[in-house]
Amino acid sequence: MEEREELDNRVALITGAARRVGAVIARTLHARGMNVVLHYRSSGNEAEALREQLNAIRPHSAITCPCDLHQTQALDILIEQSAQAWGRLDALVNNASTFYPTPVGAITEAHWDDLVGSNLKAPLFLSQAAAPHLKKHRGCIINIADIHAGRPLKNYTVYSIAKAGLVMLTKSLARELGPEIRVNAVAPGAIMWPEKELDEIVKQRIIAGTALKRQGEPGDVARAVLFLIRDADYISGEVITVDGGRGLSD
Numbered sequence: 001m002e003e004r005e006e007l008d009n010r011v012a013l014i015t016g017a018a019r020r021v022g023a024v025i026a027r028t029l030h031a032r033g034m035n036v037v038l039h040y041r042s043s044g045n046e047a048e049a050l051r052e053q054l055n056a057i058r059p060h061s062a063i064t065c066p067c068d069l070h071q072t073q074a075l076d077i078l079i080e081q082s083a084q085a086w087g088r089l090d091a092l093v094n095n096a097s098t099f100y101p102t103p104v105g106a107i108t109e110a111h112w113d114d115l116v117g118s119n120l121k122a123p124l125f126l127s128q129a130a131a132p133h134l135k136k137h138r139g140c141i142i143n144i145a146d147i148h149a150g151r152p153l154k155n156y157t158v159y160s161i162a163k164a165g166l167v168m169l170t171k172s173l174a175r176e177l178g179p180e181i182r183v184n185a186v187a188p189g190a191i192m193w194p195e196k197e198l199d200e201i202v203k204q205r206i207i208a209g210t211a212l213k214r215q216g217e218p219g220d221v222a223r224a225v226l227f228l229i230r231d232a233d234y235i236s237g238e239v240i241t242v243d244g245g246r247g248l249s250d
Helices: 002-007 020-031 044-057 072-086 109-136 157-177 200-208 218-230
Strands: 011-014 035-040 062-066 091-094 140-144 182-188 239-242
Touching: 002 218, 011 020, 011 072, 020 035, 020 044, 020 091, 020 218, 035 044, 035 072, 044 062, 062 072, 072 109, 091 109, 109 140, 109 157, 140 157, 140 218, 157 182, 182 218, 218 239
Parallel strands: 011 035, 011 091, 035 062, 091 140, 140 182, 182 239
Antiparallel strands: none
């Protein structure tokens, strides 16, 4: 019961919260008493269904906010809507991401704008807009990075660059926004397979490369986010890797 009371009435904005890992993060924070703002771009049906489920558990504890994160001028509005819903903002979880291959020789400026826009530019400008609200309550920012920020994924050059930038953004914001705001990141490994199905042999090779010899689950990422919000009062500028020890492989 004590854990629930610690987060009661606090507010978290989770980008890309309608599905996959983002939805699990939202459910996890909500279960610990937080009110949640569920951002989505095109997954409106899933976002509304999740909102209804959470509000059935605790009335007026979840809202949805649509926004195209590539529209920089709309990001201030998203933050203001989030802060106004319950009169405060305590956590920003930059989870929304775009992921697809961009092999060298086929990279276009549109690829760059799309991948860097969603994985790096939007988190920067959302964090900047959220900072005044977060400072009032000594809140935090959590960026969902990727193990490939440090170990580039072949044929995913632009994505890897963007996630590497997100890790540096995490460290830079931690210096800029302290002491009032803590900024950290979570770097998942093999948690959920890409929506474009991978070959089963590739999947098994990835799992074999982990120390734990198994795939993770979205809850592993969500619990790391919860830890950084609830329990990590003296941690800032760090990246928690959630990859089952995959980074130990050659």
